[in-house]
């Protein structure tokens with residue numbers, strides 16, 4: 001396990017959004033930065049999907065975010081996501097699970113999620129497919145890649161992704177939409193950028209060698225602290241929590257064991 005010094009970690013002081021107007025303001029600010037980042041590299045802002053991440057946020061505040069226009073929400077933990085999707089079933093929200101899956105939770109994901117962004121094993125693919133087939137549902141998936149070579153991070157090593165993708169047509173309830181990664185947590189933006197550019201290079205190579213493997217070959221990368229860099233490097237989906245909802249009180253180690 002590597003551990004990072006505090007000085008190396010980015011610091012966030014996003015204020016907590018407590019009313020609909022706060023959410024409207026925060027979402028507009030993030031969309032504005034998305035547009036600027038896209039334009040810097042000659043991309044269309046509408047090529048970038050904003051996935052708001054509501055982990056740790058209580059249901060009453062999620063309702064405000066939905067009133068402010070959020071139509072999809074990302075959650076890192078299956079149990080938390082399942083509970084919230086049931087409690088908020090009256091809302092028209094598409095749920096995306098963006099954290100590691102233990103296969104004993106595959107049935108829950110198959111029941112409520114529209115998307116799973118952290119697929120990194122054939123075991124998980126098989127478990128999800130079996131539950132989805134039984135439920136008559138399908139699921140959009142992104143294959144998670146470990147682009148930082150940190151041992152504590154989930155995701156496949158880049159060199160294993162091609163072989164893994166070749167197994168996925170067997171699981172017909174899964175619709176492959178692209179690759180996902182978490183960059184290194186660092187204030188050294190060149191190290192962060194290198195992770196994103198690694199994912200894009202891998203995507204390009206896979207798409208060139210076999211266009212059918214990767215679906216629409218999306219790139220889910222970038223969070224509150226680094227989404228503008230990710231967009232410059234080709235992100236088609238950014239997963240943004242704290243810049244919309246406010247700083248989290250729960251330490252990130254709760255979500256990323258080993259940090």
Ligand SMILES: *Cc1c(COP(=O)(O)O)cnc(C)c1O
Nearest residue numbers: 053076098223224239240241242
């Ligand atoms: C929490 C989380 C995010 C969002 O992080 P923020 O710092 O809140 O923007 C993105 N991706 C994953 C996998 C996460 O767990």
